[in-house]
Amino acid sequence: MADDMLKSENLPQNxxxxxxxxxxxxxxxxxxLGGETVLFASLFxxxxxxxxxxxxxxxxxxxxxxxxVFIMTIVLLTSSLTSxxxxxxxxxxxxxxxxxxxxxxxxLGLIFLGFEIYEFYHYVHGxxxxxxxxxxxxxxxxxxxxxxxHVAFGLGWFLSLMIRNSKRGINLYNAPKxxxxxxxxxxxxxxxxxxFTVVYLMGKVG
Amino acid sequence: xxxxxxxxxxxxxxxRKKHKEEMKHHVLTFVMMIAFTLIAFGLVMAxxxxxxxxxxxxxxxxxxxxxxxxxxxxxxxxxxxxPALMIYxxxxxxxLTILALTTIVWW
Numbered sequence: 001m002a003d004d005m006l007k008s009e010n011l012p013q014n015x016x017x018x019x020x021x022x023x024x025x026x027x028x029x030x031x032x033l034g035g036e037t038v039l040f041a042s043l044f045x046x047x048x049x050x051x052x053x054x055x056x057x058x059x060x061x062x063x064x065x066x067x068x069v070f071i072m073t074i075v076l077l078t079s080s081l082t083s084x085x086x087x088x089x090x091x092x093x094x095x096x097x098x099x100x101x102x103x104x105x106x107x108l109g110l111i112f113l114g115f116e117i118y119e120f121y122h123y124v125h126g127x128x129x130x131x132x133x134x135x136x137x138x139x140x141x142x143x144x145x146x147x148x149x150h151v152a153f154g155l156g157w158f159l160s161l162m163i164r165n166s167k168r169g170i171n172l173y174n175a176p177k178x179x180x181x182x183x184x185x186x187x188x189x190x191x192x193x194x195x196f197t198v199v200y201l202m203g204k205v206g
Numbered sequence: 207x208x209x210x211x212x213x214x215x216x217x218x219x220x221x222r223k224k225h226k227e228e229m230k231h232h233v234l235t236f237v238m239m240i241a242f243t244l245i246a247f248g249l250v251m252a253x254x255x256x257x258x259x260x261x262x263x264x265x266x267x268x269x270x271x272x273x274x275x276x277x278x279x280x281x282x283x284x285x286x287x288x289p290a291l292m293i294y295x296x297x298x299x300x301x302l303t304i305l306a307l308t309t310i311v312w313w
Contacts, residue, residue, distance in 0.1 A: 013221065014283075014285070017285060026289070027288055027289070027292075030288065030289035030292040030293060031292045033292065033293055033296065034292040034293050034295055034296030034297075034299075035296065036296070037293065037296035037297055037299070037300045038296055038299045038300050038303060040300070041299070041300030041301070041303040041304050042303050042307070044304055045303050045304040045305075045306065045307025045308060046307055048304065048307065048308045049307050049308055049310065049311040050311075066247060066250065066251060070243075070247050073243055073247075074240070074243070077236070077239055077240060077243065078236075080236075080274065080278060081232070081233070081236045084229075084232045084236075084278055085229075088225055088228070088229050088232075091221070091225050092221075092222055092225055183279055186274055186275075186278045186279045187279075189274060189278075190271050190274050190275070193267050193270045193271055193274070194267055194271070196243075196246075197246065197263050197264060197266075197267040198264075198267075201246060201247070201250045201259075201263050202260055202263070204250050205250055205256045205259050205260060206256055
């Protein structure tokens with residue numbers, strides 16, 4: 001092997017699977033995503049079972065506003081695309097552009113979180129819809145809040161990768177890390193697709 | 207290989223082209239996902255009957271997720287047999303979990 005693979009210009013095509021360590025982490029991460037799927041399924045199942053138990057408190061139809069949810073959905077979907085752009089530039093070995101697109105992704109994630117915090121604040125203060133108001137409210141806040149916590153964790157992950165590797169450039173050591181973080185971000189988006197469909201849209205339909 | 211700079215740059219050009227091609231697919235995927243989202247929200251806002259709307263929006267969510275998994279998360283690329291096994295096992299267990307938790311309240 002004449003090419004020095006550790007140098008960024010000779011980065012292999014799929015850095016996340018180029019070394020044994022990378023392959024193990026790649027596989028382990030997908031295993032983790034399988035587990036996360038089940039975890040979110042139990043929260044979705046709980047929500048579906050309890051969504052009509054509102055104990056004289058506000059019902060789903062009364063409080064949900066589709067405009068805000070629509071904006072949040074577009075923001076998160078777009079952030080999924082921007083992280084794809086980041087991986088595109090990573091594969092072309094363009095570190096600055098990769099950092100820029102991850103930065104945009106983080107910004108969109110922050111906007112999403114801001115909207116979610118506003119939404120929860122609005123429910124609690126505008127509708128007296130607290131965590132302990134009804135079985136419906138507990139199930140709702142647990143499911144949507146857990147997703148929000150995942151978004152916050154993903155933002156921390158991206159930011160720490162960006163800061164830690166800001167002077168390193170792309171290499172075989174950190175490229176898999178960026179790749180795995182972007183997989184996690186897409187998974188967050190996958191969960192949100194089900195949240196806006198099952199919680200908000202189905203809540204409005206009744 | 208290292209001394210032949212010409213072939214290295216050719217290789218790079220080939221991969222750049224390949225990445226560009228992939229990126230086009232990704233943008234197309236994104237456009238489709240936005241379109242599905244618009245249709246789902248449109249159906250709910252237009253007050254179409256629930257018996258019709260709910261199955262349609264659930265199917266559209268499933269299709270969107272398939273797009274995410276296969277294009278954005280690269281499940282369509284080779285060497286993804288094990289990840290596919292992992293995520294499908296997860297989806298299978300998830301299906302059973304939701305089935306159990308929802309049917310338990312129906313009786």
